[in-house]
Amino acid sequence: MDNQYIEEAYKEGFTVRFAVKKRLFSEQSEFQKVEIVESTHHGKMLFNDGAAMVSERDEAIYHEMIAHVPLLVHPNPQKVLVIGGGDGGTAREVLRHDSVKECVMVEIDSSVVEGSREFIPKTSCVFTNPRLRLTIGDGVAFMAETKEKFDVILVDSTDPVGPAQPLFGPEFYGNVFRCLNDNGIVVAQGETPFYEPEAQRSLVGIMGKFFAVVRPYNFTNMTYPGGLWSFIFASKGLDPIRDVRVGAEQKLGDFFYYNPDIHRASFSLPTFMRKNLSGLLRDK
Amino acid sequence: MDNQYIEEAYKEGFTVRFAVKKRLFSEQSEFQKVEIVESTHHGKMLFNDGAAMVSERDEAIYHEMIAHVPLLVHPNPQKVLVIGGGDGGTAREVLRHDSVKECVMVEIDSSVVEGSREFIPKTSCVFTNPRLRLTIGDGVAFMAETKEKFDVILVDSTDPVGPAQPLFGPEFYGNVFRCLNDNGIVVAQGETPFYEPEAQRSLVGIMGKFFAVVRPYNFTNMTYPGGLWSFIFASKGLDPIRDVRVGAEQKLGDFFYYNPDIHRASFSLPTFMRKNLSGLLRDK
CATH class of the missing domain: 2.30.140.10 (Spermidine synthase, tetramerisation domain)
Structure with a gap:
């Protein structure tokens, strides 16, 4: 290079x-x-x-879609956990919701936080928010040890290599399930359906072992390879389309990408993705 | 390089x-x-x-989405025109519809046809289909001169520079309108909403001068810059969602990307795209 x-x-x-x-x-x-x-x-x-x-140019797409889809489905999200997300963008979107009293963020790598804090104010602006509780530590260990309960957990991980690898495994999701309240929702960074069909199938299968509802949804951004990218929505019962709080997004102000049409449409999967996940998708 | x-x-x-x-x-x-x-x-x-x-790996996405969306909305597409599309992929998808008696294709550059014929059988296989009538010539001149009428016209153009530039202009769309039957539909390659918002706004505005219904729809592929890409659907009255022939896609066999959910979802536009096109989208 x-x-x-x-x-x-x-x-x-x-x-x-x-x-x-x-x-x-x-x-x-x-x-x-x-x-x-x-x-x-x-x-x-x-x-x-x-x-x-x-990238500052399109980070809003990823961050709006990981945060607002579950937070507009949960009837009253008060306590939210973000695993990873050290740039701050996910927590920034979470804290646009007035119902959220506390957003706990567990990032393994202080360098990501420090670099973002110094050079990417667009996402790291959230670090001065008094409703954010930032912990530098291993998200896998945190999930295994914590006694706290959450309404929504967002797994804002890197790819399933290196430090993020255990975030794609069954032990981790057992702990996620245990730490979610009865109405709980988890959304995980779900990789690219074009280039990582096996990683995606594995993650959907693992989440389906614990959760009554497991539904991938897609967005497109400019900077991730192949453009098309997925999140996996899983819950103890809430349905991402049936249970969305209609009109509640209007209180949040402007969006770059999200809107109620996109919320619904993002759960429509291309045929190749449906085939890859066949037998694994769970509606309640 | x-x-x-x-x-x-x-x-x-x-x-x-x-x-x-x-x-x-x-x-x-x-x-x-x-x-x-x-x-x-x-x-x-x-x-x-x-x-x-x-690219052979993902060409099916573009070609399924340009062809099947309008052909499954039109009640009985018999005569279809493809402007450009010299690789053959668009015509290949068009001719999966048994109702189509003739697909006329006007490609300006014989090198594209010859190269594809020799090296890309996956798309150029269509050139042996007896229902295809291939003309090497200028699509703009063809549209200005032809007395033929079509049910569906697909503008499978390159970007609005070089030979394809007039395919994004008002004279061309006046002729497209004139050559479409009463139930006619045109779908045009609509560029990237991320990188070409002005070209997209211009094209939607021009099509809206002639057509009662103008609705962009999106797909994501692996090979075009930014991943997210648009087609513009315009018609003399048919609505791309209300008028879709439910279940008709089952007669066409397997798809890589298309399905009825994706058909509907593809018309849901991200907020930044809605803003860029505000005032220009036309429902009947």
């Missing part, structure tokens, strides 16, 4: 490059290489181990 | 590279540079002037 670009060299012979104006931050943490650049057209961008995590 | 990759260097500092196994075809035609490669993970790929047009 030359200095003019930062690139994500994805497996399967596919590389995405973003032109760079300035390199802002580069740190080899205990867990991964964390880089922040100022790109020419996509704003500040965060990369972990060479994989694009955040 | 080195020999191991073929790349699309998109404006706005964004480049996509695909690893290449073998370079199969390269011809500077009267209109553009036409290249076909065998990629390592995306099958054969066609590039016009350095812009990805077709």
Whole structure:
């Protein structure tokens, strides 16, 4: 890679490059290489181990879709847990909901938080919010040990390699289930249906061992390989379409991507994805 | 570019590279540079002037969505016109509909047809279909001169630069309107809402000068910059959701991407796209 670009060299012979104006931050943490650049057209961008995590230009898509879909389905989300999400964007969207009294965030890598805090105010602005409780630590260990209960848990993880690998496993989801209240919802970063059908099938299958409702939903962004990307919604009973609080989104102000039509449409899956997940999708 | 990759260097500092196994075809035609490669993970790929047009791995998404959405809305599509689409994929999907007696295809660049015929059988297989009438010529001139009438017209164009530029203009759409039967539908390649909001707004506005119904719809593919991509559906009265022939898709066999849920969901637009097109969307 030359200095003019930062690139994500994805497996399967596919590389995405973003032109760079300035390199802002580069740190080899205990867990991964964390880089922040100022790109020419996509704003500040965060990369972990060479994989694009955040661009200012389109981060709102991912963060709106991980947060507002479950928080507008849960009738009264008061206590929310974010696992990962060290840039702050997910917690920022969670805390737009006045019902949320506390958002607990457990990020394993302080370098991600520190770099974002210094260079990506668009997402890290949330760190001054008094309703946020930030813990630097291992989300897997936190879930295994905590006695707290949550209404909504958001697993805002990186890909299932390196530090995030156990976040895609059954022990973790057993603990997620245990720490959710009766009306609880979990949403997990669900990988790319184009390039990671097996990881997606595995995650949906594991979540289906615990939850009555398991429904993937999709969004498209500019920076993740292949564009199309998934979250997996799972709950103890709430249905992501039937139970959405109609009109409640209007109190939240402006969105870049989310709206009630997109909420509903995002659960419509392309045929290749349905085939890959056949037998695993659970409606109550 | 080195020999191991073929790349699309998109404006706005964004480049996509695909690893290449073998370079199969390269011809500077009267209109553009036409290249076909065998990629390592995306099958054969066609590039016009350095812009990805077709990959065998995901071409079905684009071709199913441009063809089946209008052909499953029109009550009895018998005569279909494809402008562009020299690789053959769009006509291939059109001719899966038994009602279609003739598919006329007008492609400006014989190099695209010849290259596809030699190296991309997955799309060019349609060229042996007796219901296809292929003309090499300028689609803009064809539309201005023809006395034929069509039920559905598909504008399968490249981007609004070079030879395809007039396909995004008002004269062309005046002729499209004139050549459509009373129940007629046109679907046009509608560019990327992320990177080409102005081109998209211009095209929707022009189509809205002629047609009672103008509704963009989206799909996501792996190879076009930004992933999210649009078609613009316009008709003299048929509505793309209300008038879909329920169950008719079952007679067509298997799909890679299309299904009735996706048909409906594809018309749900993200908020930033709605804002960009505000005032221009026309329901009857």
